[in-house]
Amino acid sequence: MKAAILCVGTELLFGQTVNTNATYISRQLQLLGFDVLYHHVVGDNPSRLERLIEICFEDCDLVITTGGLGPTEDDLTKEVIAKALGDELVYDEASLASMKKYFVETHRKMTENNLKQALFPSRGKVFKNAVGTAPGFVSEKDGKYIIALPGPPREMMTMFDNEVMPYLSERENAVLYYKIVRTYGIGESILETVLMPLIHGQTDPTIATYAKEGECSIRVTSKRETIDESKSAVEEMMVKIREIIGEHIYSEDDEEMAEVLVRELRERKLQLSSAESCTGGLFAGKITDVPGASNVYRRGYVTYSIESKVEDLGVDQAIIDKYSVVSSEVAKEMAIKALEKSGSDLAVSVTGIAGPSDEGDVPAGRIFMGMSWRDIDGRVKTTFKLMDSGRHDRRKNREYAVLAMIDMVRKNIQNCSKK
């Protein structure tokens, strides 16, 4: 079934409130196997609202509205829906009784306009509001449904979960399943190019790619009669995707790369430390974002200046003088010293120019990452990586360097032995 979400509320059009209702309902409808074709937002204007309902019904079988169910004069959703369905509003006795009871219990005076909240289209079913006063409802005409929900997110979500979910589940016979695959080290356009044979002419499962900061995600979605059929359709497609870009996949469960690294370190009982120059603590910050990071990350050094690389870490000034501070040699030396000093099993380092300006003849975006660990015989090993982004964007250079550091550790982790 195809669906549209129609939110009524001037506070959305003024930009005072973010439309989290549409996001929530979309997610829930997806789980139920609906295709959501539209979100619309409109103010307290009956003719625009009516027009949008008409437009929704050109493509969709289900329209879910939020907002405009309250007692005040500009709450017009019910009137407009009744008109659009060629119906009229009548009092629902049960709602009227429970509303009167509510006002008595809360020692509040019921005003005339509160009565409005017990009016509903004559054909349909009332949904109880467990956490507020305005009930919702569903109404139907010629196989098209409108479900009207209150605007306050908590009332809307509670009603959706308690009343709408069971109502709609009964009416669907396809089940959706999807996987979000996260990749690193491959751009969106290249990703799409190599996956094109799978994407092209796709019907089910579908494949969509999304660019994120410094990485790309792929969503593989199937909608079949049973959850098992959907799952195995996605799994079959995953086999093909892994064949093509397997080396770039770091999670098939929509995890952050830092989460994956912390888990892998925990599994191997390895401890990591870091020595950061241009990222200035962001790597440590990213790793310690993950709950439970204290099991694998015990300490780090923000060696932003040359003297701190020498004094705090013990990097040999002669190496800096010989190769310059932005060099693979210094990056590796920083990692070795961090390994020694911290007593951890592996250490990662970074030195470079974040920008926005070049520094002397070193361009912004030239960043060396170093890593140091012990092999199975206890020998200290190192590697390095150069990111020469050419970018003058300080934020991106720093964030992308952190991702590159995490990726470097992740890819070398199987070579690391416990101290």
Added chain:
Amino acid sequence: MKAAILCVGTELLFGQTVNTNATYISRQLQLLGFDVLYHHVVGDNPSRLERLIEICFEDCDLVITTGGLGPTEDDLTKEVIAKALGDELVYDEASLASMKKYFVETHRKMTENNLKQALFPSRGKVFKNAVGTAPGFVSEKDGKYIIALPGPPREMMTMFDNEVMPYLSERENAVLYYKIVRTYGIGESILETVLMPLIHGQTDPTIATYAKEGECSIRVTSKRETIDESKSAVEEMMVKIREIIGEHIYSEDDEEMAEVLVRELRERKLQLSSAESCTGGLFAGKITDVPGASNVYRRGYVTYSIESKVEDLGVDQAIIDKYSVVSSEVAKEMAIKALEKSGSDLAVSVTGIAGPSDEGDVPAGRIFMGMSWRDIDGRVKTTFKLMDSGRHDRRKNREYAVLAMIDMVRKNIQNCSKK
């Protein structure tokens, strides 16, 4: 003028992403004096997109789209807009050249589909993308405008502020001027309450408050015939605002608190270092986000574990044993040791439970911040601050602690002497 916002993106319809773009654009259009009548969201479907453009133009003079400007096959916004305006797409030589330059500079391979990003409707004006690859544009037909912006929020916002604001302002007869005032340490509802006498019945200038992560902003806007008139109206209002909440204002120029702190440290030629436990490098990361931070921040310690507090900083184990690691005493001791060890003029520290879980009898969100500096006679001084948030939200606890640390340093800075 009446406007509609039309966002293209399946990730919105899937409920993966909240539509913050529509909120941002609504707010900005309001400042410019536009009435926003609709938000629409549609997927990568050309016929639905075209239909919505038609519908928008029934009521509106301006349609702003976001998304679908990228290089991949499902990025169709430009094609559809050209068709809707009876126009065709042609290559923009300047965009083509700058794109080629970007790919050379960033050492990336330009694929065939990237060329698409240099195609634009033949009638119109290209908007530069300062922080990404896909430019935007405005195109016009019979007094109706379409402005197309990229989907990633940062790119969209930057383009809106740098390109769209000036473009639309020119078309209005009034000149808009606004100030964004940033405050810390006062909640949005209290802020609104104390400013209510100024907000109530406002016509020009207008005052709007916005809650951000851990802080609040106030936007004061005036739109008069000349820029001088708008400016002095805003300035007059600022005098009143400063009288009421002056102590909470840390910037009248929409700066980050870290920016303000780095500037103040530079002006006083003071050097800062840090010793972080539960924020795990985020404070250092925040300070070094600011270009030129290397003048005031030379080094820091991520002392995530107890042994690193003792071994790397030199905190006395006895103090930890006596007061426990999450205590004002340990926070102050960490700051004193960081001051000694780093040779800087002031040092800040943090120790606490970020969450999500409590640890033993210490609740998540209990975080002590310490600070150490030398007074005019060279005596070492300390102070501390407790944030007992009661929150189990790890991210918020960490980010709010970083803000509280910056605020603590900023408020004590006038007591600090150079070593």
